Amino acid sequence: MENLTIIEGQGDAAIADWLASPLRERMDQSDGPVTITVPGGSTPFPIMEKLLGHELDWTRLVVWPGDDRIVSEDHAASNTGKLRKLFEPAGAEVVTLNEMEGVPPFALAWLGMGADGHVASLFPNTDPKVDDARPVVRLTPDPLPPEAPFDRISLTMPSLLASDRLVFVLRGAEKRSVLDQAIAGDNDLPIARLLAAARQPVTCFT
Numbered sequence: 001m002e003n004l005t006i007i008e009g010q011g012d013a014a015i016a017d018w019l020a021s022p023l024r025e026r027m028d029q030s031d032g033p034v035t036i037t038v039p040g041g042s043t044p045f046p047i048m049e050k051l052l053g054h055e056l057d058w059t060r061l062v063v064w065p066g067d068d069r070i071v072s073e074d075h076a077a078s079n080t081g082k083l084r085k086l087f088e089p090a091g092a093e094v095v096t097l098n099e100m101e102g103v104p105p106f107a108l109a110w111l112g113m114g115a116d117g118h119v120a121s122l123f124p125n126t127d128p129k130v131d132d133a134r135p136v137v138r139l140t141p142d143p144l145p146p147e148a149p150f151d152r153i154s155l156t157m158p159s160l161l162a163s164d165r166l167v168f169v170l171r172g173a174e175k176r177s178v179l180d181q182a183i184a185g186d187n188d189l190p191i192a193r194l195l196a197a198a199r200q201p202v203t204c205f206t
């Protein structure tokens with residue numbers, strides 16, 4: 001994949017430094033809002049804390065959760081709740097994912113990946129398609145991941161692919177092996193489907 005760059009062994013601060021660059025670039029290009037989508041789970045939040053230490057006009061940032069667990073925003077498992085706590089004090093807007101919502105193109109789609117190959121909340125059992133006509137879906141992972149056993153709401157593959165660049169942050173040998181197999185075409189997991197359809201630059205931090 002010519003559009004894919006893998007960067008190994010970077011810590012949270014270095015990844016945050018990297019992420020700040022395309023955001024700054026986009027803010028320098030126009031005076032309008034810059035809209036991105038970001039992951040949940042546990043990996044990204046320490047990186048987001050570092051990112052928010054960068055001098056950017058955060059009031060121009062619009063943050064869409066790529067997915068969420070169907071829980072109230074004050075629940076510990078709520079991605080949106082955690083994003084609000086981090087980004088809103090800096091002046092950024094955090095959007096609530098809603099099935100009726102139209103989804104804008106993103107300057108950047110930042111994603112995680114589960115060891116089962118799920119991206120956003122597009123789990124293998126939900127058979128996500130790159131030509132899904134829906135921008136946002138509700139779904140039930142099967143099996144339910146023990147660390148977050150909830151129904152989900154998620155951007156679909158076309159919504160994630162409507163982005164200027166894709167960035168993955170995934171840690172650990174198990175996930176790296178799933179990624180390598182996906183790149184080689186040795187699995188048909190959601191990560192493999194997304195990578196195969198991506199035409200924009202894709203950067204994977206592992």
Ligand SMILES: O=C1O[C@H](COP(=O)(O)O)[C@@H](O)[C@H](O)[C@H]1O
Pocket residue numbers: 039040041042043044066067068069079111112113114119120121148169170
């Ligand atoms: O459930 C989820 O899991 C994935 C992976 O999370 P991580 O903490 O293992 O990186 C995450 O990307 C997704 O947004 C989240 O809802």
